[in-house]
Amino acid sequence: MKRAIYPGTFDPITVGHMDIVRRACTIFDEIVIAVAESRAKKPMFSQAERIAFARAATKDLPKVRVVGFESLLVTLAEELDSNIIIRGLRAVSDFEYELQMGYANASLKKDLETIYLMPSLEHAFVSSSVVRTILHFGGKVDHLLPPQVHRMILEGEKR
Template sequence: MKSRKIALYPGTFDPITNGHYDIIERARNLFDEVIVAVAESKDKNPLFTLEQRIHMAQIAVKNLNGVHVVGFNNLTVELAHEHNAGVLIRGLRAVSDFEYELQLGYLNNSLDEEIETVYLMPKLKHAFISSSIVRNLLKFNGKTEHLLPIEVQKIIGSLN
């Protein structure tokens, strides 16, 4: 029997964006299962609570078979072990992301040599989107409909 290929896509997802969704779809085409892992990330001082971010991610991916969402507050490699994930997914939007992501990939591999990191790029139309850009727009009631999944936009609108 062929073993299932499980990938873990960790991040803060504060909030989950169309860029994240694009990466999740691409990962789902490559792996049998994709786990979207929402980090507590208290040190980043997220705008949304962990529960809100998990809920937004669950709503955003509800129609994608083989994708599910978990929250976590431990090392990514430990979470990967808990879920039998052998691959970590990381998104790259620009060259500026590369150095940090490369260091993170090497760090995770130093903790577990069996863990592979796969870097995926979103479609060009989503390449500029980041959660920090969305949060800045939200602070000033700026337009974010084109940056977020529709269901996530509705949730955020209901919180205000």
Template structure:
């Protein structure tokens, strides 16, 4: 929490977590992050270690990329984590999870995850945001596939991430 918040203001201080593997962080992610930063006082970008998914980039690199991509957003901070999201949210004092929805197929998965999270912690709320139309097709999976085949991907990720790669 920023140091300049007075005790009387703490009750109205609104924090949210936007979690994912961010392998790598894309313009679609940044779209959701920017919009969440306009809604909440603080947004925590929670970068999941997710070894099970076999990420292309190391957890440290993914945290570095996310920090670089969001450095212009003063109320956003980036943290790596390797626990259940519910436990991380509790540890951070957060009751709102941000999730992005690009298509109906995302909705089914995200709805299940939201229900699972609230079954563990009934104080958790999940807020679903849709990216702008220009970012609706962008996913880390697509970006990784283009990178693997040495294709043009630069327009799909923040320029700050390109500088870190």
């Protein structure tokens, strides 16, 4: 079975992330969305909320499961018995960082492969940071988020 890990902060998970997940489902037997704690990034949403968002967004994708993690990615890969990491590349600016991380991970786990997928053109500009900025100013984000996630965020704001 080919199990691939799609790690990230997913703060929150976007339509761009979902584009990558859906396409990865056509390539691999199982996709594990690994939601990083990422305290250093000071996420807008808690890890529990981000996991709930990812689970809601992927509930109709039987090949997908969602886990949280606070370890090195290579440690998680060993725990999940996977040697494949999926990363999305939106622009050239992503490439340098992703290449560096891919090499660092490979130096820690020799058989770890990183597969880079580009989002569809219509989602190339979408990022969690763009969504967070728009949310901060009360702007419209429904076109940038899976509908379930958008509803969950709106419900959270009402509390």
